[in-house]
Amino acid sequence: MSNSHLFLPSGFPRAPLQNGIGRFVCQLQRITIKFCKSNGSSRGVREFIEKDLLDFAHNYPGIVVYVKPRRHHSPCLSAEYLNGERQYVNCHNHSRDEVIKWVNLLRTESGNQIIRLRKMWHTDCPSIQGPWSPFVNRDPHLNVVEFPNESLSRPVYLPKTATEQLKEIFEKQRQTNVSSLDEKQAE
Amino acid sequence: MTAYKRVQQWNTFARVWHLYDATWQNPFESAQRIMKYLKGLHKPIYHPLNDCGDHVVVINSGEIALLGDEWRKRVYFHHTGYPGGATWTLAWELHDKDPTMIMKKAVYNVMDGNLQRRYTMQRLHIYPDDDVPEKIKQNITNQIRQLRPVPKRLDRYAPEEVQRFPKVMDWPKNYILR
Numbered sequence: 592m593s594n595s596h597l598f599l600p601s602g603f604p605r606a607p608l609q610n611g612i613g614r615f616v617c618q619l620q621r622i623t624i625k626f627c628k629s630n631g632s633s634r635g636v637r638e639f640i641e642k643d644l645l646d647f648a649h650n651y652p653g654i655v656v657y658v659k660p661r662r663h664h665s666p667c668l669s670a671e672y673l674n675g676e677r678q679y680v681n682c683h684n685h686s687r688d689e690v691i692k693w694v695n696l697l698r699t700e701s702g703n704q705i706i707r708l709r710k711m712w713h714t715d716c717p718s719i720q721g722p723w724s725p726f727v728n729r730d731p732h733l734n735v736v737e738f739p740n741e742s743l744s745r746p747v748y749l750p751k752t753a754t755e756q757l758k759e760i761f762e763k764q765r766q767t768n769v770s771s772l773d774e775k776q777a778e
Numbered sequence: 779m780t781a782y783k784r785v786q787q788w789n790t791f792a793r794v795w796h797l798y799d800a801t802w803q804n805p806f807e808s809a810q811r812i813m814k815y816l817k818g819l820h821k822p823i824y825h826p827l828n829d830c831g832d833h834v835v836v837i838n839s840g841e842i843a844l845l846g847d848e849w850r851k852r853v854y855f856h857h858t859g860y861p862g863g864a865t866w867t868l869a870w871e872l873h874d875k876d877p878t879m880i881m882k883k884a885v886y887n888v889m890d891g892n893l894q895r896r897y898t899m900q901r902l903h904i905y906p907d908d909d910v911p912e913k914i915k916q917n918i919t920n921q922i923r924q925l926r927p928v929p930k931r932l933d934r935y936a937p938e939e940v941q942r943f944p945k946v947m948d949w950p951k952n953y954i955l956r
Binding site: 624709721723724725726733738739740743745746747749758761 | 786789792794797799821822823837905908915918919920921923924925926942944956
């Protein structure tokens with residue numbers, strides 16, 4: 592993120608009203624082409640109007656096209672969208688190809704405000720498992736435990752101490768002694 | 779944000795209250811473990827910018843164990859800011875004044891010195907014995923395991939258990955026990 596993005600709002604990619612999931616609705620409502628009939632800076636725009644504008648209007652009947660000549664001004668494109676936003680492109684000294692490019696861009700835009708995208712993708716189902724919470728995979732036994740609990744406090748992995756080993760050996764010895772005594776009594 | 783998503787957010791970021799029994803534990807090693815719970819480092823959703831730290835209630839901080847002669851050699855420094863205002867307090871002196879202080883300073887010192895440290899410390903509750911106020915006790919839902927097992931003192935054993943303990947030898951009849 593650079594300094595120029597400081598005042599740019601941020602957000603996630605989102606289509607207006609789920610556009611394109613059922614059918615596509617062109618978001619461009621009307622486009623106004625302003626140009627001068629004599630000025631050289633409008634030459635590309637004039638060429639566009641002569642050669643491409645009729646095809647454009649014919650191909651996209653949903654878009655209202657206004658053509659507005661005005662004397663001695665540089666040409667521009669002004670696009671209005673269904674959400675009320677408005678885009679303005681200055682076409683000073685643009686060639687015909689450049690004008691076609693800009694008109695196509697304005698036609699395909701959603702009209703949403705330009706934002707810094709925090710992620711380049713969008714999903715309605717971010718996780719199949721469901722989001723994590725402190726209560727998932729929790730032992731239900733802990734719900735009925737009284738705290739402080741000594742067995743929960745002790746470390747889990749403990750090596751056997753020498754005392755415990757000695758006690759085990761002693762216990763074993765006593766068992767064998769008892770069993771040998773029993774045998775003797777049986778004899 | 780729908781109502782469902784909002785509740786999901788509360789569920790994910792719910793604060794858990796942990797209990798830690800400091801009996802016979804090294805406070806400086808325990809602090810490493812407690813710090814992770816205070817910051818929320820044990821959670822899969824951890825990120826330094828999200829506020830997912832838990833509460834830790836430390837009990838029996840009066841019975842902590844310091845290594846070797848640390849009680850006599852460890853010194854806590856304080857300066858009032860005025861000339862001649864420096865004081866050096868030995869660990870045992872500090873422990874006599876406030877039995878929670880060594881534990882508190884140990885946890886404070888293992889954390890990075892950033893702006894979050896004071897707020898993270900507010901989530902640590904230390905008590906010198908196991909007498910915890912009922913309001914705090916009812917929040918506790920988990921217990922942090924101790925670092926080392928607590929040895930049982932001889933006078934805590936039942937007399938039958940002492941009798942049953944294997945003897946290596948018997949004292950001679952005429953031996954006088956003092």
